[in-house]
Amino acid sequence: MMYRKMVEDDIDGVLKIEEEAFSLPWTRDAFIHEMRNNLHAYYIVALNSEEEIVGYCGMWLVMDESHITNVAVTEKAKGQGIGEALMRESIRIALENEVVLMTLEVRVSNIIAQNLYRKLGFQDGGIRRNYYSDNQEDALVMWVEFK
Ligand SMILES: CC(C)(COP(=O)(O)OP(=O)(O)OC[C@H]1O[C@@H](n2cnc3c(N)ncnc32)[C@H](O)[C@@H]1OP(=O)(O)O)[C@@H](O)C(=O)NCCC(=O)NCCS
Numbered sequence: 001m002m003y004r005k006m007v008e009d010d011i012d013g014v015l016k017i018e019e020e021a022f023s024l025p026w027t028r029d030a031f032i033h034e035m036r037n038n039l040h041a042y043y044i045v046a047l048n049s050e051e052e053i054v055g056y057c058g059m060w061l062v063m064d065e066s067h068i069t070n071v072a073v074t075e076k077a078k079g080q081g082i083g084e085a086l087m088r089e090s091i092r093i094a095l096e097n098e099v100v101l102m103t104l105e106v107r108v109s110n111i112i113a114q115n116l117y118r119k120l121g122f123q124d125g126g127i128r129r130n131y132y133s134d135n136q137e138d139a140l141v142m143w144v145e146f147k
Contacts, residue, residue: 001046001047001048001054001082001085002046002047002051003044003045003046003047003085003086003089004044004045004047005042005043005044005045006035006043006044006045006056006058007035008032008035008036010045010053010056011028011031011032011035013045013052013053014031014043014045014053014056015028015031016053016074017053017054017055017056017072017073017074018031018070018072020072020074020075021072021073022070022072023132023134023135024132024133024134026070034058034069038060040060040061040062041058041059041060041069042058042059042060042061042090042093043056043057043058043059044056044057044058044086044089044090044093046073046077046082046085046086048077054073054074054076054077054082055071055072055073055074055077055082055083055086056070056071056072056086057070057071057083057086057087057089057090058070058071059090059093059094059102061093061094061097061099064098064099064100064101065099065100065101065102065103066090066094066097066099066101066102066103067102067103067104068087068090068102068103068104071083071086071087071090071113073086083113083116084116084119084120087116087117087120088120091120091146094146095146099146100145100146100147101143101144101145101146102122102143102144102146103125103141103142103143104117104122104141104142104143105128105131105139105140105141105142106139106140106142107132107137107138107139107140108127108137108138108139108140109137114140114142117142117144118142120144121144122142122143122144123142123143123144124140124141124142125140125141125142125143126141127139127140127141128141
């Protein structure tokens with residue numbers, strides 16, 4: 001597996017995973033905006049030996065904080081440590097950028113992702129009520145402080 005910074009040519013591969021993984025997927029335009037206009041955005045992709053994109057993770061780096069926007073791997077590639085490696089790589093890059101606090105939102109029902117984040121030291125923060133517009137599900141805010 002190889003991990004590198006995402007570029008605009010990766011959007012097709014990333015969109016495929018985004019649409020498979022999320023009930024409210026980001027659009028192509030949203031990813032184009034992230035690549036072209038959002039100076040705070042930092043996305044990484046995971047590539048298999050055939051150089052296909054099998055996962056990605058995005059974050060915004062703003063001052064000394066990082067906000068994870070999305071992380072997902074293909075259905076086929078799940079359970080092989082790729083999601084964890086993408087998160088660890090994002091944390092490494094955040095630390096290089098002198099980030100001290102990392103946060104994210106996750107559906108209260110998404111225990112698998114919560115397990116991953118807890119494994120990496122994230123703690124439970126507050127609840128954002130009715131955060132997800134498809135089913136009005138609450139979001140759990142999770143955070144980790146780097147000292
Ligand atoms: C969440 C996600 C990225 C995890 O990626 P992954 O590559 O399958 O996960 P990994 O193999 O790296 O596993 C890392 C940890 O996640 C947790 N985890 C992964 N799969 C799990 C499962 N089936 N059941 C419970 N916990 C699980 C475990 O804590 C695991 O650590 P362990 O192997 O020591 O038990 C992946 O399931 C995914 O793409 N889900 C759909 C998109 C999504 O929900 N993203 C998060 C939005 S906030």
